[in-house]
Amino acid sequence: MAEIILVIGSNGQIGTELVTELRRIHNVNQVVACDIRRPDYDTKNAGPFEFVNVLDKENLKQIFTKYKPTQVYLLAALLSATGEQNPKLAWDLNMNGLLNVLDFAIDFGTKRVYWPSSIAVFGPNSPKQQTPQFCTMDPNTVYGISKLAGERWCEYYFQKYGLDVRSIRYPGLISWKAMPGGGTTDYAIHIFHEALKKGSYSSFLSAETELPMMYMDDAIRGTIELMDAPEDKINIRSSYNFGGVNFNPEDLASEIKKHIPDFKLNYTANDPRQKIADSWPKSIDDQVAKKDWNWQPKFDLEKLTYEMLRNLKKS
């Protein structure tokens, strides 16, 4: 049976690249981009596009009725920093959006659902180094709380209804095609834009704030590899730890200086995102993903920096 794939939240940082890659792998018309905003490309040439608001059940039902998707990727969410500015909306979108999609996936016989979790599920009492798959989890942002609750719902729907839901705990994702949307790790993208434009950047995270990060090409490849893995290999139905590269703003600046020797990094004090970053892991132990579905990142800090600067210069 031909796959019909819905990508909900298709205009965001991940959606933009995931839709392109899925359309490269499948027939363009098998991948339906869905978002509350019109994309800024010509939808007629690019493939099907639908307006979808995951909180509007009637709208969602119409889309499921029209396409009867075999796979759904649900990416629509409010991230850690914007979530703190509007906690109730973040909870509503991140939680009820997920439950609506899980329910329609069951009603319409969708084979497989992907939903991203995040390193934000960990908190101040989680181990900071090589944070394991299973450990204390006490997230203190509404985003982290919603992701942890969402993980439990995913596992519940798998166990109770047999729905094949798969998930990854993304670290900060570094990309050049679309801007990030209000996360704590966004400094690691802004720094490249400002380095090329102004030769300097003022980081809202302090010099020693080390966080798990990943180049978008790795994240997209890993996501599709997880979705393509045989069902009997998937032992985690909450969400998989997923490791790429770990660095702090100073490490990143040193790497950028190899290409832009005069680059200057300054720091802005007292940004609320610092407290969020301080509660997150510095590195992730992803041996379960490696064992279950052969996860292997390809981009280290050197390669990621080279690719970001090279692509941003061209764009």
Ligand code: AKB
């Ligand atoms: C954020 O910073 O909120 C996201 C994430 C790590 O999930 N990039």
